[in-house]
Amino acid sequence: MSALIDVRDLSVSYHTAGRVKEAVRQLSFSLNQGETLAIVGESGSGKTTLASALLGLLPASARISRGSLRVADTDISHASERVKRQLRGRVIGLVPQDPMVSLNPTLTIGRQIGESLILAHGRRYPALDADVLDLLTQVGLDTPALRARQYPHELSGGMRQRVLIAIALAGNPKVIIADEPTSALDVTVQRRILDHLEQLVQARGISLIIITHDLGVAADRADRVLVMKDGHLVEQGPARQVLGAPSQAYTRALLAAAPAFGQGQGPVPLPSGASRPLLSLENIGKRYPLPARGGHVQSFRALQGLSLNVHPGQTVAIVGESGSGKSTSLRIALGLETASEGKVRFDGQDLTQLTWQQFRPLRQRMQLVQQNPFASLNPRFTIFESVVEPLVSFGLLKGEPLRQAARQLMDQVQLPASYLDCLPRELSGGQRQRVAIARALALKPDLLLLDEPVSALDVSVQAQILDLLRGLQADLGVAYVLVSHDLAVVASLAHEVVVLRRGEVVEQGPASRVLGRPADQYTRELLEAIPGRGVLV
Template identity: 50%
Template sequence: MSASSVPHPPVLEVENLSIAYHDGIAHRRVVHDVSFRIDPGEVVALVGESGSGKTTTAQSIIGLLHANGRIDGGSIRLNGTDISRWSDRQLDTVRGAKISLIPQDPASSLNPVKTIGAQVGEILRIHGAASGRDLDARVISLLERVGLSEPALRARQYPHELSGGMRQRVLIAIAVALKPQLIIADEPTSALDVTVQKRILDLIDELRTEYGTSVLLVTHDLGVAADRADRLVVLQGGRVQEAGATKVVLAAPRSAYARQLLADAPSFSAVARKAPATAREKPLASGDDVIIVDGLVQDFTRTDGNGKSFRAVNDLSFRVRRGTTHAIVGESGSGKTTTIRAIVGFQKPTAGRIEIDGTDLSTLRGETLRQFRRKIQLVYQNPYGSLDPRQTVFEIVAEPLLNFGSLARPAREEKVRAILSRVGLPEPALDRRPHALSGGQRQRVAIARALVLDPDVVVLDEAVSALDVTVQARILDLLDELQRDLGLTYLFVSHDLAVVRQISDTVSVLKDGREVDGGAVEDVFERPGSDYTRELINAIPGQKRAALV
């Protein structure tokens, strides 16, 4: 065999890896005998829900386990050398140079008091790769390479002055600065809009091709993994449930868990669906329009001191029929949140009319406006941030009844228990506080709190975007069931078109405060009227997999 035909050894080999965390009493194993390899230039995805062990596995590879964590067994070989028991000092020689990490949250991963240039330059300086003017030039070159406009300006700015997508590009610039052999991308796009997500993943692909870098992609999004990975490793409870070539695993998953992930992934059903979105057999209501938005305009005064205003929402109109779901979609800055704040009465529109169940919001003041809010309730994106950590679940759900009305204590308790049971929370959860609940349970509490006042309209502000795909599927099923049983009207705010197509009847697509597409969901998806909507639809992950089925 010629030297050129000798296969390259794996960049990374993980063999029978076991990891444990100390819980204050003993070490508890959370990763069990995990094995996989990554070849040069290959993308391998670790896929699973929160608690599956994927992030713990990735952290162990680069030596960033929490202080109470330890490797209990197995090996981690980088270019054939076992680094699993290396000290921090030894690992510092390969971090950045041989293995780099793109973390999940750019907001918390960048130092808020250091400029972007200083943070990108730090890795070059620490490894002695550049100094002085050469260092400055390398920093600007890296920022330009990852697609940041005006890289010299960005180098002088601080993280808070950049958008989420721009901050993620900065983290990628740091990760590729020394052209490592392996990049660990830990949920690198989970907090980003769908089009920004696609651009970031495209960028990682470009850099991988250019530098020959291997990628370990850690994600709960099977659609992203399907589009981007050569091979999949599916984890549940710290154990490998499925592993193999992406197209093989997705075409014929052997494990029940992998099959469930496929069934729950909204991106697959959204791109593969042949029938329109309303094929859920939920009939459109024949009743009246419960929400009417006509010519909504919302201006704000700029905070830069020049006294000028900017238009966040520009002449927006739509109607929502009783018992149906209307989605408002668009990227960050499109006007989604401003629109719903006006609809729930948190701010007075600059112009236009908002009518909820026959009531014109402009006529409401004081106590009348406060009582009106019983009719329309809001469920936020982050239930952990919107639930009082000092209250029990029972107290959280009972609070609106105390604020609106004078139900006697026995009737109040009966109503709270009934709605908590309705959203599927077990009796023992009633005395717990939010920190003791899972993400899905917290969102069920938030939904119960919104429903306890018997509203006509529920506004769901990115209400499932922070959830794992399986938990998300359960919450979407619950919302659909509640709508059918209680006749609820939903206003669903999201940047995730896959979810929107799955659950909505009608949609408004916003860009820069204007509606660029609107109407029945199946019409907008099948016949988008704007380039922007087509870009959003094309950015839905999982489309490569859809082509296989």
């Protein structure tokens, strides 16, 4: 097989404000026709820099300081922009990580795919509309004529990701780079997207590079794996060899941190003795009104018949796909939504009919940790201002006691007090998530609501945050309601599991039974969709 990509002794460095940072260091590898290669590593390992170099899209501050980078027998390491543009799209295509950022919200799906087809084939292109529909069909979207007229916000996350695949295929490339193509998707949607990419590779004979921090995805999908750390190539070889019997300590550490491979710790032991439930949801239902049609009032049922109890020191996980009602359940528990039916009790008190002012004192006892810490932290606030914001809002502390509380909170989440003067953008994703947890702990709550707290983090950082949450639960006795689509994460934290599908409970019970011996077919499908599950056995 001829090598479509051949990288030899490649080094890439960034030059900013008189400082030089090497992002890729003396890297060598090749990619053959029809081969799937996974590049894995933590944030900052050089994965995205390598992808940008292959696409000829390195920023102005980056320089290829040594080595060669050949794509389809063309050395692009110091090629002109014109040469790179000819290769981009036609020889090498990209499926970006975030479809909502990558798609233009003001243009229809058909128009955006059409733009890629015109770039590849020229403006005098009579089969444009037919090829747009053909690409939408190829990537597995139903009713392609309707999808072509829709805008990105009218599609689900999985559908938007398929549109990005269609755009990447528009130039009929020989190689596709998929940059974290499924990191924000549910496991079942993730499996469908990866299945489809695999089918396209086989049907078209193209090569695929998957850039991911998910070792399960690499184990499931790749022929070969490259493991990177700090710009260096740590290990490479066949996927089963590298992930089944790694020769390097760093690869072994990544595998040990990956929840999917079942090597992590389980939940902390429950406190002894019976206790009154801290939070109770009793037969909760939620309906949202829809625009009336033909004089008939319509509604959408987001949740029906949800009942659960959360005891002090316990973790109850709510799992399911997007649209299953997980986030609606959290919003109702927090008092941000009113249940259409049923009751919410906190420490025995009925919260269902409380006004905002009546509910506010209870917010000291329940706090939320959101999915995206960068979005939930004010970018203009220092870390100190973010962490103490709840204490200031409730007028509990000021002056030196407030600064002392901030230092104690940073210590609780294992961050140095020197970070209090930093801004969120100066911290890594894992560090920002620790700040978000510190802020949630400021009021010493009895209950934390965790909304996908580790879904966007690298496996090693994910493992650190899960260890932190276990430690806080053991030390403080705080209870958790964990919303997640990742059952491997759920298994490492939860005592009880509630499985939702389209707003209804399909299975509920102790985590060991639900995850170990699921009774419902839907739960079994969720478990089977976990990337890497059983691959390395």
